[in-house]
Amino acid sequence: MYTTTEFQQLLEDKLRRKRGKEIKEADDKDVYEAVASIVQDSITEDWLETRQRYEKRNERQIYYISMEFLIGRLMESNLMNCGLLDVCSDALRQLGRDPESVYNQEHDAGLGNGGLGRLAACFLDSMASLKYAGHGSGIRYRYGLFEQRIIHGNQVELPDYWLKEAYAWETRKANESLKIYFGGEVHSHARADGSLEFTYKHADEVLAVPYDVPIVGYRNNVVNTLRLWSAELPEHEAEIPGDSESRYYHHLDHMHSVEQISGFLYPDDSSLEGRELRLKQQYFLVSSTIQNILREYKANGGSIRELHKKTAIQINDTHPSLAVPELMRLLMDEERLSWEEAWKITTAVLAYTNHTTLSEALEKWPVDLVQQLLPRIFMIINEINERFCRGLWFDHPDMRLDIPHLAIIADDQVHMARLAIVGSHSVNGVAHLHTEILKKREMNRFYRLYPEKFNNKTNGITHRRWLLQVNRGLADVVTEAIGPQWISQPQKLSGLVRYSNDAAFLEAAGQVKQENKKVLAELIQKRTGIHVNENSIFDVQIKRLHEYKRQLLNIFHIIHLYNELKDNPSLDLTPRTFIFGAKAAPGYYMAKEIIKLVHHVASIVNEDPVIGDRLKVVFLENYNVSLAEKIIPAADLSEQISTASKEASGTGNMKMMMNGALTIGTLDGANIEIKDLVGPSNIFIFGLSSEEVHRYYAEGGYNAKDLYHTDERIRRILDQLHGGEFGSQEIEFKDLFYHILYHNDPYFVLKDFDSYVVTQELVEQAYRDPRHWQKMSVANTAYSGKFSSDRTIHEYASDIWKLTPVRS
Structure with a gap:
């Protein structure tokens, strides 16, 4: 712990050595980067000791996989958790600086959208502060959702290039990169022991490069890790061939398509290309994460058959549901376990959090798309579905009529929530009412089949x-x-x-x-x-x-x-x-x-x-x-x-x-x-x-038009939108008017x-x-x-x- 004077001296020294400036000539950005360097130095030793402690004691560990981690700015949080916030702020004031102006130099990390991502960030904070061996795993998007601007009352989306400047809190770990494969052909060969070996031809290879962000526990010397994966071209493809202009431009196109995987949070999925990119992102995240989990587990001397005794994986919403077939693939194809062994481990390791009762938010992917983009994964999903439906038919004859509503592959779609439920040992909602709705309505058939899996975990904030x-x-x-x-x-x-x-x-x-x-x-x-x-x-x-x-x-x-x-x-x-x-x-x-x-x-x-x-x-x-x-x-x-x-x-x-x-x-x-x-x-x-x-x-029974005709306040408001005071010819809200009245007010605003x-x-x-x-x-x-x-x-x-x- 530093005194205010010591922190001042350290800050001035950092500015001289890192930026080549004295405090009086440094701007707020220079000062921010100097403070961040001091905090990183304070964190690094604890970060290393935390990892070593987990390995030495062979601790059971949790990996939290999420498409979003809305961590915001980390400067004040890290200073506070290290016990340095007051000292730093006092030192800055004594040096004639406004602490808030310095801290505001940090751009919000563009790693999330809303409640889902902020929840994941709060969970990481609590894991570290409560001394749980927990890790976050996400994608290092170069661009966030978008930067919102309002022009003449209309939302305009601008790119949120939050990484245009170096991010103070990340550490690139290129030596721990992994390979991910998309498309191509899958061939099977019988091994000497009768098991099948699967090989890939003509697949696109993508390099997953990890960037680690420290998650600092509150004044307890624990520093966990948020590992973010960036998609890059493999080194052997990074060399630009010079003998052909067409090959050169093909290389640029390929590089662009690879980088897009970690380019944007939630790319527009209104086109086939957009849907394919979203599916690529999801597989990229789970494959890199689970490969990494198995690599670290084995490096620590663990037997693959006991993976479930030392490892837990939480699927945050349906986005990472491909963790189910990917873990099966790695256990069978790479570790040579039988289907039965792999399935027992997979279901014991994985748990699934559902975040919605909206059916349109429960992801589904066209069979053709999954088969084309992830051929081996589709084979495994198909086998999971076949075994699951067969079990329903023979072991639960009372549910035979429910099979179309339970099948993982149905209506030429792969239903991701169903895959997550079948492949996990736990399914939780995030508030008491939400969980009850899942059990009684939205997922009632699955609840009748697996009542022991369903539980509630009401959300929280740090x-x-x-x-x-x-x-x-x-x-x-x-x-x-x-x-x-x-x-x-x-x-x-x-x-x-x-x-x-x-x-x-x-x-x-x-x-x-x-x-x-x-x-x-x-x-x-x-x-x-x-x-x-x-x-x-x-x-x-x-x-x-x-x-x-x-x-x-x-x-x-x-x-x-x-x-x-x-x-x-x-x-x-x-x-x-x-x-x-x-x-x-x-x-x-x-x-x-x-x-x-x-x-x-x-x-x-x-x-x-x-x-x-x-x-x-x-x-x-x-x-x-x-x-x-x-x-x-x-x-x-x-x-x-x-x-x-x-x-x-x-x-x-x-x-x-x-x-x-x-x-x-x-x-x-x-x-x-x-x-x-x-x-x-x-x-x-x-x-x-x-x-x-x-x-x-x-059952029906609600008519929005009745309220329009009987409640003078409602009629007046809607008429004001439809050409009245709040809806002139230049600015019309007729679509809202008709949507409320002629789609029968689907969210009961008038009611x-x-x-x-x-x-x-x-x-x-x-x-x-x-x-x-x-x-x-x-x-x-x-x-x-x-x-x-x-x-x-x-x-x-x-x-x-x-x-x-x-x-x-």
Whole structure:
């Protein structure tokens, strides 16, 4: 550990040696890179010792495979976990530098999109902080999802080239590269012992090069690894032939096609080429990861027949489901195990997390595509399917009629979720309601077949980043009240309950919230030019733009309030600032129309002199982790208003709850568990239940046009979109109008509107009593410890992975 003076001297020395500059002539980027170098030096020894400890003690290890790891910026997190954040910040200030300006030099890593990737990042943090031998495995995308720009209210996607500058936290391990094969022909030959040997001809060879990123545990000297794979040309193809121009250009095309595999997160799959690239990415990830796992396991002296005793692999969503046939391939073709031996090991090693109840999100691949791109893998999938269906026919005659709904290959498609379920020993949902829906509806046939496989693991967030790091003011108030034990034992946050009537504590927490709102208001002014009332309700909806998440319901409420104020300018309304952050998938037309509508409504509401600062609408473009870290501590109201049964869990609800925001939401995902903890008096619940939603889907009985004709507020809002005040000839929202009315409001926006408006009035009344609101806020922070990812990881480790923390 350094003193402030020692850190200053070290920083100045780094600048001279690394950048050839004195502190007075260095810019913030120079200083950032010098600080990163100091932190890397601090981490490296622990990183090496952690790996050696795992190998020496032959620890059981978990490998978490995910297409996304939304790790955000690592500088402050790494400094904090190393115990250097305060020392570094003080040293920078004494050198005349603004710490935040220095830390902001880091670009958010473009390795994820939303909740799935942020969950994976939180899990890695908890694994390291709890001393579990855990590793992440993903793809090193050169470009993130996209950089969002809003031009005339429309989303425009620009490349997010986050790697245009060297990434301070990664280490290239070229000597540990592996080969991946696509396409070609598979030939089988009988070995002397009667087993089959498979060889490949004319296959495309791709090199998987690992880049390691340290995952630093909180002040415990544990540093785990996130290994990211980059696709490159094999060395023997890197030489450009000079005797033929056509061969030269063929080489460039081939190099481009290889590099595309780790080029973009979620390439557009509306074309055959795009679908093929996505499938390539998924196989590239699982093949490189599992080859690496077996290589390291054998290098440590492990018997391949006991792999399942020392190794666990978690498949995060359906994307890495090809881990099932790939592990089978390696065990049979490379390790020469029988089918039965390989299958026993594979199913014992693999576990699958499902993240959705949306059938369209459960991936399926055309048989022809899989067969052409991954011929040996398809052979194995086909054999798995044949054996599985045969077992159903003979061992479960009562389920014979269900075979078309259970078969891994059906309707000329390979069903990836089915493959993951059949090839794993555990299938978990990510919130109690979500798991129950999987068991009772979406995967009921599989649940009847494998009831022992299904279990729930409610998601969590790392309280170290989402409270201790991003909201230091509140963290300090909490620590002063109940001591620092909550940092290592987040359930101890419940001790705040005894302060719910402590006037001094409530005032201190309230002052922190007000200061956070001031900071966010300044950021909004800087980025958008919009001045917002810091004493207004900061009403926040930040998440991916999707119809089921119902940003549209939020906007309809804003239009309703605007209409109320226009009809009665003297209406006694508590001022509100509505804050949105969201990206829409590039090909998702309706989602992009909703973004356009948010901006159009904002342009009218924000400029209306009758409204003044009583209503403001703000859309902060290019929503990412770093922006979330500014918004969440300032939120008063957390909008979690998805159509009941559609949101698997949510983690934004947990982050805002932890920072003292109150939730307005449906009985969906983890909202239910939040309500059960804080009690109905500390949350605002509205709308249809999941059972009611399911009943409408199954039996009908809902007609959106009836509400249009009978609810004057709804008719007025929709008419305003259809050529009225919010839908002029220049800017039309007729498609939203017709989609709601003529597709019968598929996500029940109109059905839940009245309940939502009434509940929002309750929010307003509660906010008018600052002491009562602050008591509700403290209750939410107090009970948020349950939603720490530490709890979630302990449950995974105990119930699925069979891991225990590694002794120091």
